[in-house]
Structure formats: structure tokens, C-alpha cells
Amino acid sequence: MAGNMGWGVIEEEGWRKGPWTSEEDRLLILYVKFHGEGRWNSAARLAGLKRNGKSCRLRWVNYLRPDLEKGQITPQEESIILELHARWGNRWSTIARSLPGRTDNEIKNYWRTHFKKKIRAHFS
The missing domain is CATH 1.10.10.60 (Homeodomain-like)
Structure with a gap:
């Protein structure tokens, strides 16, 4: 046991x-x-x-x-995330390939904590 x-x-x-x-x-x-x-x-x-x-x-x-990038997501990275999410949706590993050093999990978590609520509020 x-x-x-x-x-x-x-x-x-x-x-x-x-x-x-x-x-x-x-x-x-x-x-x-x-x-x-x-x-x-x-x-x-x-x-x-x-x-x-x-x-x-x-x-x-x-x-x-x-090669991991540690620290805050930069405004430039944020705009890339927004642009690529509009194109590919929740394909986090595909988005992560455009942000060297960032993991798909990190990008997904960033999206869910920073953007999901803003988008929901915007369309409500």
C-alpha cells in the first residue's frame, strides 16, 4: 500500500x-x-x-x-501572442515556436490570466 x-x-x-x-x-x-x-x-x-x-x-x-526565457512577457511578446492566437486559436505549442525561450505552458497560462477575462468582458 x-x-x-x-x-x-x-x-x-x-x-x-x-x-x-x-x-x-x-x-x-x-x-x-x-x-x-x-x-x-x-x-x-x-x-x-x-x-x-x-x-x-x-x-x-x-x-x-x-535556453528558457525567464521573467515577464514583454509588450512585443504580448502583441505576438495576440496576433498568433487570433490566427491559430489555442494552439499553444505552435505559438511558442514564434517566441524562442518561452514554453507553450507559460504562454497558455499568460493568456488565461491576462487576456481571457478581458476578452470575455469586452464581448459581454
């Missing part, structure tokens, strides 16, 4: 859940540095992480990649 002690519990399957530690981040960064991205299930196992491949991929893509 899996323990239920909150975050950081290792489940029956052996996967660790909850926030990533700095040591786990370090192991994943080192693994990707030497072996590259891809084959995330193998990466998790070979890096010595008790995480599943999907968790490793998302951690890398959304938080650890060295």
Missing part, C-alpha cells in the same frame, strides 16, 4: 511524487548534458531518478532548459 504522508511520498510503483529537489535537478541536468534530450523513461532510470519519464521531460522543458 502506498504511503500517504503528503508531498514527496514514494508510491507503490516506485515513482517519487511532489516537488523536485535541487539534487534531482542536478542529476537531470547532468544526464541531458552528456546524453541529450529524448528517451525520457530511460533518462529517468539511468540518471538515478525515481521519477517517470513524463515528469523528467516536463521538468526539463518547462524549468531546466538553458
